[in-house]
Every structure is written in structure tokens, then in C-alpha cells.
Amino acid sequence: RMTDVADHPDVTSNYPVISEALLLSASPQIRNMASIGGNLLQRTRCGYFRDVHTACNKREPGTGCSAIHGENRMHAILGTSSSCVATHPSDLAVALVALDASLRLQSGAKERLVKLDDFYLLPGDTPNRENQLQPGELITEVRVPSLPWARKSTYLKIRDRESYEFALTSAALALDIDGDTIRDVRIALGGVGTKPWNLPEVRPALAGQPLKEETFTTAAKLAVNGAKPLSQNGFKVELVQRTIVRALMKLGDLA
Known part of the structure; x- marks a missing residue:
């Protein structure tokens, strides 16, 4: 269960970003019942996907995307396509992508190992296909690399209210x-991408640099390269940069 993992001493000591992401997810009642695999495989919370009376390519391919010209404040600015702009909802997935985690997938006697970052798919022209899981496959293991500096990690989630709310923006970071x-640094974002948004291009911009707010601000600008804000979510472009800077300030003991 999510609560069991969040409270496990090995996780809280060695991978605090995972514990924090889990504890900032859902509600205590849901965390006490929900599984890790279920959290990673949850479907988008886009209101148009949930409303069967509206057009949604993710739910019914070929019908259109109502969010593009509709209510889109909570939607993605990265990884979008003309077919879908829905965000990925999992906080845990963002933390695991930042740590370069992998999934072991099994079907009968066959099994394969897939990087979580590769497991999730961009919407493209087939937004109904969200991940690589094949019929008959199960997630049997989540494998997280042993990174000593993952102990210096955190998950920062910005939302409209303090609990039981999905992210406007979020950032999972581990700092060496x-x-x-x-x-070195590992960064992934939530609330802004159609999948947990990995930022490998930011790593070289920070490596070898001093722990200063100016350094963080310059690097954070790279995070929104290629962003395509919609009519109501342009604020996320600046907000996600501030989220990254704030998380780095916290990890660098500068906040």
C-alpha cells in the first residue's frame, strides 16, 4: 500500500522524495488502500475524459479534444499534441522518474524491465495509449537505483489547496x-506534462555550478523549453520555474 511504502524506514532515510510524493498524494483513506502499481497506472483526471458526454480522443479516439479550446487551467504545457493536452496525475511517478526507476513487467513466464520514463508514452495521435503495458502483463517490481545522494531529495507540490488536490506544478529533485x-542533479516535473516530465537537459546546466539562487533560476528556464501554454494555463510557465528554484533552495539549505 502507498502508506506502507511512504512510512518504511528504508524509504524515508534513503529516498525521501518517494516518501514525500506518496504522502502528498490523495487522502489518508486512499493511501491506506491504494497500491503502488495502481497509482502508477491511474488514468488522467481531465474532466473531459471523465465526462462521457464530451469529445475526448483519450476516451474515444477520433472525437477530438475538448480541453484545447475549453476549460484547460489544469492541463499540460509540455508534451502535448493536437489530440490531447491532459496531464499525468501520479505524484509517485514523478519522483520515480527523477530517480531513474524501472518497472519489471511480467506475463506468464515472460518478463521485461522497462525504464519508467520510457514506460509512459506521449499522446501524439494515439492518446488512448498511455503506457507500454501489454494485455496480460502485470507490474511485479519497481526498481530504484541505489544512489547515495538520493538521501538529499525532495518533492515539492504546488496546488490550490493543502490536501486531496492534484498538482498545478510539482518537482521531484535529488541533489549531489x-x-x-x-x-549532479535529477529533476522531474508533475502537473505540467502529458507524462511525468524528465529534465535530463537541465543536469549539465547545473553540474559544476555554485549553490546560488541565480544558478537555479538560469537552469530552471531550460525546463520550459518547448512549452505550449493554452488559454488558461499560461501561468504554469513561470510557476514551474519557481517550483524548481524553491525546491533547489530547500535542498541546498538556502531557503
Whole structure:
């Protein structure tokens, strides 16, 4: 269950970003019942996907995307297509993508290992296909690399209310530092992408740089390269940059 993993001492000590992401998900009642695999496979919370009376390519391919010209404040600005702009809802997935986690998928005697970042698919012209899971396959294992500096990690979630709410923006970060210098960083975003949004291109912009707010601000601008805001969610372009900077300030003990 989500609560069991969030409270496990090995997770809280070695992968705090995972524990924090889980505890900021859903409600206590749901966390006490929901499984890890179920969380990773949950469908989008887009209102048009949930409303069977509206056009939605994810629910019914070829009918159109009502969100593009409709209510789209909560929708994605990264990884979108003309077929779908829905965000991925899992907080846990964002944390796991940041840590370069993999899934073991099994069907009968056959099994395969897939990077979580590759497991989730961009909508393209087939938004109804959200991941690589094949009929008959089950998630049997979540594998997280042993990174000593994952102990210095965090999950920051910005939302309209303090609990039981999906992210406007979120950031999962793990920081490797040597004194006042950044050696490496892992960053993934939630609330802004059609899948948990990995940011490998930000790593070289931070590696070797000093722990300063100016450094973080410059690197955060790279996170929104290619962003395509809609009529009501343009605020996410700036908000997600501030989310990254704030999380880095926290990890760098500068906040």
C-alpha cells in the first residue's frame, strides 16, 4: 500500500522524495488502500475524459479534444499534441522518474524491465495509449537505483489547496553536492506534462555550478523549453520555474 511504502524506514532515510510524493498524494483513506502499481497506472483526471458526454480522443479516439479550446487551467504545457493536452496525475511517478526507476513487467513466464520514463508514452495521435503495458502483463517490481545522494531529495507540490488536490506544478529533485558546488542533479516535473516530465537537459546546466539562487533560476528556464501554454494555463510557465528554484533552495539549505 502507498502508506506502507511512504512510512518504511528504508524509504524515508534513503529516498525521501518517494516518501514525500506518496504522502502528498490523495487522502489518508486512499493511501491506506491504494497500491503502488495502481497509482502508477491511474488514468488522467481531465474532466473531459471523465465526462462521457464530451469529445475526448483519450476516451474515444477520433472525437477530438475538448480541453484545447475549453476549460484547460489544469492541463499540460509540455508534451502535448493536437489530440490531447491532459496531464499525468501520479505524484509517485514523478519522483520515480527523477530517480531513474524501472518497472519489471511480467506475463506468464515472460518478463521485461522497462525504464519508467520510457514506460509512459506521449499522446501524439494515439492518446488512448498511455503506457507500454501489454494485455496480460502485470507490474511485479519497481526498481530504484541505489544512489547515495538520493538521501538529499525532495518533492515539492504546488496546488490550490493543502490536501486531496492534484498538482498545478510539482518537482521531484535529488541533489549531489560537494561543499558549495553542485556535482549532479535529477529533476522531474508533475502537473505540467502529458507524462511525468524528465529534465535530463537541465543536469549539465547545473553540474559544476555554485549553490546560488541565480544558478537555479538560469537552469530552471531550460525546463520550459518547448512549452505550449493554452488559454488558461499560461501561468504554469513561470510557476514551474519557481517550483524548481524553491525546491533547489530547500535542498541546498538556502531557503
